[in-house]
Amino acid sequence: MKIIIIGTAYPFKGGLASFNERLAYALLEQGHEVKIITFTLQYPGFLFPGKSQYSTEAAPKDLKIQQSLSSVNPLTWIKTAQILKREKADLILIKFWLPFMGPSFGKVLRGAKQNKHTKVISILDNVIPHEKRAGDAAFTKYFLKPVDAFISMSHQVMDDLRTFEKNKPALFSPHPVYDNYGDLMDKQVAREKLQIANEGRYILFFGYIRKYKGLDILLEAMADPRMKQENIKLIVAGEYYGDKDYYDEIINRLGIQDRLHLFTDFIPNEEVRNYFSAADVVVQPYRTATQSGISQIAYHFEKPMIVTNVGGLPEIVPDNKVGFVTDVDKNAIADAIIKFYKENKASDFSENIKEEKKRYSWHYFTDNILKLFKDI
Numbered sequence: 001m002k003i004i005i006i007g008t009a010y011p012f013k014g015g016l017a018s019f020n021e022r023l024a025y026a027l028l029e030q031g032h033e034v035k036i037i038t039f040t041l042q043y044p045g046f047l048f049p050g051k052s053q054y055s056t057e058a059a060p061k062d063l064k065i066q067q068s069l070s071s072v073n074p075l076t077w078i079k080t081a082q083i084l085k086r087e088k089a090d091l092i093l094i095k096f097w098l099p100f101m102g103p104s105f106g107k108v109l110r111g112a113k114q115n116k117h118t119k120v121i122s123i124l125d126n127v128i129p130h131e132k133r134a135g136d137a138a139f140t141k142y143f144l145k146p147v148d149a150f151i152s153m154s155h156q157v158m159d160d161l162r163t164f165e166k167n168k169p170a171l172f173s174p175h176p177v178y179d180n181y182g183d184l185m186d187k188q189v190a191r192e193k194l195q196i197a198n199e200g201r202y203i204l205f206f207g208y209i210r211k212y213k214g215l216d217i218l219l220e221a222m223a224d225p226r227m228k229q230e231n232i233k234l235i236v237a238g239e240y241y242g243d244k245d246y247y248d249e250i251i252n253r254l255g256i257q258d259r260l261h262l263f264t265d266f267i268p269n270e271e272v273r274n275y276f277s278a279a280d281v282v283v284q285p286y287r288t289a290t291q292s293g294i295s296q297i298a299y300h301f302e303k304p305m306i307v308t309n310v311g312g313l314p315e316i317v318p319d320n321k322v323g324f325v326t327d328v329d330k331n332a333i334a335d336a337i338i339k340f341y342k343e344n345k346a347s348d349f350s351e352n353i354k355e356e357k358k359r360y361s362w363h364y365f366t367d368n369i370l371k372l373f374k375d376i
Contacts, residue, residue: 081111097125102139154312190277204279214285304349
C-alpha cells in the first residue's frame with residue numbers, strides 16, 4: 001500500500017515525532033511505501049511552553065519526510081491538501097492530540113479526499129484535551145468529520161470519541177512499546193553517566209513537566225520521612241512546560257533538595273536510556289491521563305512502574321503484576337514507593353514485564369491498522 005503519515009516528525013522533537021517515525025519504520029518493514037508529511041511550523045512561539053520545538057539530533061535514516069504544513073497558515077493547508085490529492089495514497093494516517101490542530105488537519109483531509117481514493121484513519125492520543133481551551137469542541141468536530149475510522153490507544157479515549165462520533169469504525173489498540181531508545185545499560189554505568197552516586201535507591205519521573213502530570217504531588221510524597229529513612233532519591237528528567245518557579249517553591253518549602261537530581265532540559269533520544277537504566281522504578285503521579293508513551297518506554301527497558309488510577313494507565317500497568325496502581329494522593333504514592341522497596345518487588349515485576357510487553361508490539365499495532373482499513 002501507499003501510506004502517508006501526517007503529523008510531527010523530524011526536524012521537530014518529542015514523543016509525537018518518535019511515534020510517527022517508529023510507525024513509519026514498522027510499515028516499511030511490512031513492505032509498504034511510506035512518507036511522512038510534517039510541519040513547517042507546528043506551534044507559534046507564544047503557544048509553545050518549552051525552550052525549542054526542534055531536534056538537535058541527526059535526521060532519521062531511510063525515512064521520506066516532507067515539510068509543507070503550518071498549523072496557522074491556511075495557504076499551507078490548501079497546498080498540502082493539493083499534494084495529498086495528487087499523491088492518491090491508499091491510506092492517510094494522522095495522529096490527533098490537540099484541538100488546536102483541528103482546523104489545519106480538517107482542511108487538509110477534506111482536500112485530500114477529493115481524489116475519491118484515499119482513506120483516512122486517525123490515531124487518537126486524546127479527543128478531550130488535558131488542558132481545556134475555548135473552541136476545543138468545535139475544532140475537534142471539524143477534524144473528526146473527514147476521518148473514516150479511528151484507532152484508540154485507551155478505552156477512555158474510545159469513550160471520549162463516542163461522545164462526538166457514534167457510528168464510524170473504531171478499534172482499540174494499545175500504544176506500542178517504544179523500542180527505539182537503545183538497550184538497557186548496567187545500572188552503575190548509567191548512574192556514572194548521570195554523575196549521581198551509585199549507592200541509594202532511585203525513582204524516576206520522566207517526560208515533559210506539565211501540571212496534569214503531577215510532579216508536584218510526587219515532590220510532596222518525597223517529603224514523607226520514610227523516603228529519607230530508606231535513602232530514596234528522585235530523578236526528574238524532562239523539560240518544564242509550565243512555571244518552573246512553582247516547583248522550585250515546593251522543593252524549597254519541603255527541604256528535599258539533597259534527595260533530588262533535576263535534569264530539566266529536553267532529553268535527546270540517545271540519552272533516554274541513561275535515565276531509565278539508572279532508576280529502579282518509574283513513577284507517573286498523573287492527575288489525568290489517557291495512554292502514556294512513558295509507560296511504553298518503561299516496558300522497553302523492563303522497568304517497574306507506579307502509576308495513578310487515572311485514564312488508561314491501569315489498563316497498561318496491571319496492579320501488583322508489573323507495578324502498583326495508586327490513588328492521586330501524596331500519601332498513597334509514598335506508600336506504594338515504600339512498598340515496592342520493602343517487598344523487594346523489582347525482580348518479580350521486571351520478569352512479569354517481559355511477558356506483558358509482548359502485547360505491545362508494533363506489528364500488532366500495524367496489523368490492527370490494516371484490519372481497520374479493510375472495514376472502510
